Amino acid sequence: MRYVAAVAELAFLMAAGFLAGVVGYVTGLASLVSYPALLLAGLPPITANVTNTVALIPVGIGSATQARASLTYDRRLVGLLVAAGAGGLLGAVVLLLTSASTFEAVVPYLVAVASLLLLCQPLIRRMSGHRDIPGILPIAVFVIAIYGGYFGAGAGIIFLAVSLIATSQTLWQATLFKSVLLAASNAVAAVVFVIFGSIDWTAAAVMGVGCLAGGWVGPPLVAKLPATPLRIAIAFAGFGLAIWLAFR
Secondary structure, three states: OOHHHHHHHHHHHHHHHHHHHHHHHHHHHHHHHHHHHHOOOOHHHHHHHHHHHHHHHHHHHHHHHOOHHOOOOOOOHHHHHHHHHHHHHHHHHHHOOOOOOOOOOOHHHHHHHHHHHHOOOHHHHHOOOOOOOOOOHHHHHHHHHHHHHHHHOHHHHHHHHHHHOOOOOOHHHHHHHHHHHHHHHHHHHHHHHHHHHHOOOHHHHHHHHHHHHHHHHHHHHHHHHOOOHHHHHHHHHHHHHHHHHHOO
């Protein structure tokens, strides 16, 4: 009986990982699925948080492998990946040195503001003359990655909002771009957690397999969806996440 329960729990985590991979790629809200699933599996909050960071790395790997031909954001992509990795490193260190509740009061506002920016993105782009704003991108990526390494819920939607506002990328391109930056941030944070944190490796591995498959499915799915309704749906999903984070 105990064996059946263990198998059922692993199947649940893999299914949750697949759903998180798809949702995470399409909306940037993977943690809305994966983090509660890890809590339901019985992991303590801090362990669930660091395990979640490790498990979500394959989303970016799967999506980048599926749509690698579209990753042509010139040489700036390398610098942005470095910024994402550095931010993820700092965020992970802060998490290990401080209480997990330190930023809890601020997080819902960050996600809500990102959702509002995403909703208003066409207006903001018109006001900017549809010009790229490359100067703010490395700084924004670094700051968002700090949050991603620290807690992570909603980091994807914040990356997405900044990408759409600061560059002329389409929603499809920005979604892939966001996924790769988030993977870089999570990967570096994961190294810190491997050395100093408490990771449930079984849960991370099983959920990671599901996330890899979900990330692979994500790019062709987004390519078939209409951009404007999808952007609005992502924004309102972000508002929902902000409300959940505020009152959970």
